Amino acid sequence: xxxxxxxxxxxxxxxxxxxxxxxxxxxxxxxxxxxxxxxxxxxxxxxxxxxxxxxxxxxxxxxxxxxxxxxxxxxxxxxxxxxxxxxxxxxxxxxxxxxxxxxxxxxxxxxxxxxxxxxxxxxxxxxxxxxxxxxxxxxxxxxxxxxxxxxxxxxxxxxxxxxxxxxxxxxxxxxxxxxxxxxxxxxxxxxxxxxxxxxxxxxxxxxxxxxxxxxxxxxxxxxxxxxxxxxxxxxxxx
Amino acid sequence: xxxxxxxxxxxxxxxxxxxxxxxxxxxxxxxxxxxxxxxxxxxxxxxxxxxxxxxxxxxxxxxxxxxxxxxxxxxxxxxxxxxx
Numbered sequence: 001x002x003x004x005x006x007x008x009x010x011x012x013x014x015x016x017x018x019x020x021x022x023x024x025x026x027x028x029x030x031x032x033x034x035x036x037x038x039x040x041x042x043x044x045x046x047x048x049x050x051x052x053x054x055x056x057x058x059x060x061x062x063x064x065x066x067x068x069x070x071x072x073x074x075x076x077x078x079x080x081x082x083x084x085x086x087x088x089x090x091x092x093x094x095x096x097x098x099x100x101x102x103x104x105x106x107x108x109x110x111x112x113x114x115x116x117x118x119x120x121x122x123x124x125x126x127x128x129x130x131x132x133x134x135x136x137x138x139x140x141x142x143x144x145x146x147x148x149x150x151x152x153x154x155x156x157x158x159x160x161x162x163x164x165x166x167x168x169x170x171x172x173x174x175x176x177x178x179x180x181x182x183x184x185x186x187x188x189x190x191x192x193x194x195x196x197x198x199x200x201x202x203x204x205x206x207x208x209x210x211x212x213x214x215x216x217x218x219x220x221x222x223x224x225x226x227x228x229x230x231x232x233x234x235x236x237x238x
Numbered sequence: 239x240x241x242x243x244x245x246x247x248x249x250x251x252x253x254x255x256x257x258x259x260x261x262x263x264x265x266x267x268x269x270x271x272x273x274x275x276x277x278x279x280x281x282x283x284x285x286x287x288x289x290x291x292x293x294x295x296x297x298x299x300x301x302x303x304x305x306x307x308x309x310x311x312x313x314x315x316x317x318x319x320x321x322x
Contacts, residue, residue: 015316173302176302176305176306176309177298177301177302177305180305180306180308180309181301181305183312184305184308187312218294218298219298221291221294222294222295222298225291225294225295226295226298226299229295
């Protein structure tokens with residue numbers, strides 16, 4: 001290929017890197033770039049929340065400026081959650097709102113030069129496990145142990161292994177969907193910046209809009225909608 | 239015929255290419271869902287937001303199989319599990 005536009009020797013880099021390592025109980029553990037990006041996202045969310053709380057304390061009747069933004073966000077989340085959860089909405093508003101804001105900020109952090117934390121399977125798998133625990137806890141709580149066992153042995157007890165596989169597949173598919181979508185965006189951007197570095201001047205901005213903003217917000221919405229659907233169907237007693 | 243690392247890497251690349259073919263099914267399914275949603279909106283424009291959210295949810299679930307193919311391709315190309 002030589003000195004063409006496509007430099008085959010160019011370094012394409014989208015992997016997670018270790019920042020520094022430490023020893024714990026004889027294990028060598030790494031602080032990686034995912035941890036650093038996660039901390040930055042968390043700091044942004046915490047700063048926003050502190051500012052919102054200070055502002056709400058002296059809120060005005062006619063909102064202006066920052067109060068408008070906060071009210072718009074809260075109303076949008078409220079509408080989305082009560083639209084799909086119905087009467088169970090008030091109890092899960094906190095959780096769904098939190099993961100919505102967290103995943104959204106993580107996904108669009110690629111715009112600001114970070115490697116999105118959700119492109120690390122550890123992060124999305126933790127989110128999937130949280131959803132899994134919530135689903136099963138609510139199923140046990142609302143349908144009692146008898147309903148839970150009956151759901152596992154549906155329609156006959158011989159289907160028990162398949163139902164267990166179906167239960168385990170929920171967090172796996174949830175987390176893999178988010179992970180693979182964001183990872184594909186990261187890989188595409190890394191390939192474009194690595195291989196076409198000579199001509200990648202302004203036009204990658206359009207690709208950023210698609211891979212980071214559009215894909216990221218769609219996947220955030222889908223993750224939260226699926227979580228809400230699963231939790232609602234676990235809560236419903238018939 | 240000896241199986242050296244280069245041979246295995248080449249075969250991994252072919253396998254990665256074949257794995258990404260799973261995108262065909264995803265594309266057909268998502269296009270089908272979008273077409274049906276367009277039909278539904280044209281029949282009943284007042285339900286546009288409900289139809290759109292249902293379509294997005296269904297498309298995201300249909301996308302999963304394509305993404306599994308993509309993941310297999312990524313593993314074959316970058317983690318290289320078959321190279322000893």
